[in-house]
Amino acid sequence: GQQLNQSPQSMFIQEGEDVSMNCTSSSIFNTWLWYKQDPGEGPVLLIALYKAGELTSNGRLTAQFGITRKDSFLNISASIPSDVGIYFCAGKLNSGNTPLVFGKGTRLSVIA
Amino acid sequence: DGGITQSPKYLFRKEGQNVTLSCEQNLNHDAMYWYRQDPGQGLRLIYYSQIVNDFQKGDIAEGYSVSREKKESFPLTVTSAQKNPTAFYLCASSTLGSTQYFGPGTRLLVL
Numbered sequence: 001g002q003q004l005n006q007s008p009q010s011m012f013i014q015e016g017e018d019v020s021m022n023c024t025s026s027s028i029f030n031t032w033l034w035y036k037q038d039p040g041e042g043p044v045l046l047i048a049l050y051k052a053g054e055l056t057s058n059g060r061l062t063a064q065f066g067i068t069r070k071d072s073f074l075n076i077s078a079s080i081p082s083d084v085g086i087y088f089c090a091g092k093l094n095s096g097n098t099p100l101v102f103g104k105g106t107r108l109s110v111i112a
Numbered sequence: 113d114g115g116i117t118q119s120p121k122y123l124f125r126k127e128g129q130n131v132t133l134s135c136e137q138n139l140n141h142d143a144m145y146w147y148r149q150d151p152g153q154g155l156r157l158i159y160y161s162q163i164v165n166d167f168q169k170g171d172i173a174e175g176y177s178v179s180r181e182k183k184e185s186f187p188l189t190v191t192s193a194q195k196n197p198t199a200f201y202l203c204a205s206s207t208l209g210s211t212q213y214f215g216p217g218t219r220l221l222v223l
Contacts, residue, residue, distance in 0.1 A: 003154070006154075031211070033211055033212070035214075040200075040217070040219070041216055041217065042116075042118075042202050042204075042214035042215050042216045042217045043155075043202070043214045044214070045211055045212075045213065048211045088154065088155070090212075096162075096208065097142060097143035097162045097206055097207070097208060099145055099157050099160050099170065100212055102154045102155045103154060104153065104154035105154055
């Protein structure tokens with residue numbers, strides 16, 4: 001099946017640093033989503049993007065829906081220890097109830 | 113509380129045994145999904161159902177079966193034909209105009 005190219009695969013950063021990760025695809029999506037997964041738990045939705053060029057913030061998190069509709073990025077500012085986890089991007093090809101296409105995730109580690 | 117529940121949290125299976133993982137939602141969502149997650153891997157779609165009494169295979173359906181007799185419930189059976197069933201299983205749901213929400217997951221271990 002389709003997959004998104006998510007990078008980087010993993011990151012080790014110092015507490016207080018900013019973080020950036022992105023997803024690219026050869027297909028056009030009409031929705032981009034970013035999830036965070038804590039160990040042993042289900043992914044939790046962080047940000048949903050519905051329009052090309054849209055820039056949306058949720059606290060210290062900011063995500064953008066690329067103009068070409070083939071990419072998206074997520075920034076985390078001033079990282080804290082509880083930001084540790086796996087971040088997944090997901091794209092939706094149409095507005096129906098079709099399954100999401102997921103990236104393989106970015107594993108974030110924060111060093112205090 | 114509205115949400116998606118999965119039970120049990122941990123499940124053990126003996127070789128050659130079928131096991132069923134439960135997924136229930138009270139969000140009134142039309143669509144439900146099952147994913148498998150292996151260490152270091154992303155989420156792989158097993159089956160999904162867009163309406164009651166209908167479901168479609170995902171990318172890795174072999175060795176699994178599902179049913180959707182009620183809107184709220186979408187149980188997944190891991191059959192003995194699934195040769196490598198040890199994984200973390202995630203259920204999700206969505207409805208038109210909404211994004212997809214996940215349950216807490218079930219970890220299946222083979223003894």
